[in-house]
Amino acid sequence: MTDAHTKAPSPPSAPCGWLSDLPAFYGAQPRVVRLRLEKFVRDAGAKQVRAWGESIPWLQRECRELVDAYDAARAWTAILEYELPRESRRPDVIVLENGVVVVLELKGKAVPSQADVDQVFAYARDLRAYHRECADRPVHAVLVPSRGPAEPRDRDGVRIVGPAGVDRLLLECTRTPAPCPRERPLRAPAEPPARRARPVRAPAAAAHQAGARRHRAGDSQPTLELTRDSAALMGLSYN
Numbered sequence: 748m749t750d751a752h753t754k755a756p757s758p759p760s761a762p763c764g765w766l767s768d769l770p771a772f773y774g775a776q777p778r779v780v781r782l783r784l785e786k787f788v789r790d791a792g793a794k795q796v797r798a799w800g801e802s803i804p805w806l807q808r809e810c811r812e813l814v815d816a817y818d819a820a821r822a823w824t825a826i827l828e829y830e831l832p833r834e835s836r837r838p839d840v841i842v843l844e845n846g847v848v849v850v851l852e853l854k855g856k857a858v859p860s861q862a863d864v865d866q867v868f869a870y871a872r873d874l875r876a877y878h879r880e881c882a883d884r885p886v887h888a889v890l891v892p893s894r895g896p897a898e899p900r901d902r903d904g905v906r907i908v909g910p911a912g913v914d915r916l917l918l919e920c921t922r923t924p925a926p927c928p929r930e931r932p933l934r935a936p937a938e939p940p941a942r943r944a945r946p947v948r949a950p951a952a953a954a955h956q957a958g959a960r961r962h963r964a965g966d967s968q969p970t971l972e973l974t975r976d977s978a979a980l981m982g983l984s985y986n
Contacts, residue, residue, distance in 0.1 A: 762830035773807035857894035
């Protein structure tokens, strides 16, 4: 069941599996969230579905604890399985908070590998490089090993923290500048994403993004809250 003051959002349009404010996310049944992700990622295998089932409950717990500690966070946006522009790679979670973008990659292990670090670093880098609306915003890369310690640590421009420390780290990300994802190359340089023909936007979506641009033009410090404008910043829409 959802919280008394929230309701499960309508399924978002592509390209993500879940989009809502934090209370709607943690107020939804984990099974409902998982089924939304399965519907979006149609080729997900049993291992991926199991990983979702294990991670959604603690992610909801951390978001609830964050809102309990910082009431303004109830307006922040949770996006799960967001498909990066021009390619099919998907960060596990993106949180939009006070003009800050936080990219979280979840791993079912105690000690992350260098490849894990490079993966989430590349997600943050590519959002800055290939997503116009993220270019001038702080983008934090966060790696979450499921059996890692709650105390965060830094490694090659990536914050690493166990599930129990996610709520505090999300709050910290709004108060500290993010390292620029262009500061270091990946150890194994990735090929630039293949260019794809941009889809023709439906009239409603085009108007939606035009409204977002008008909003930003009149506000030198816009915030990314769960509004139709904020969804448009990530190329998303919701009912």
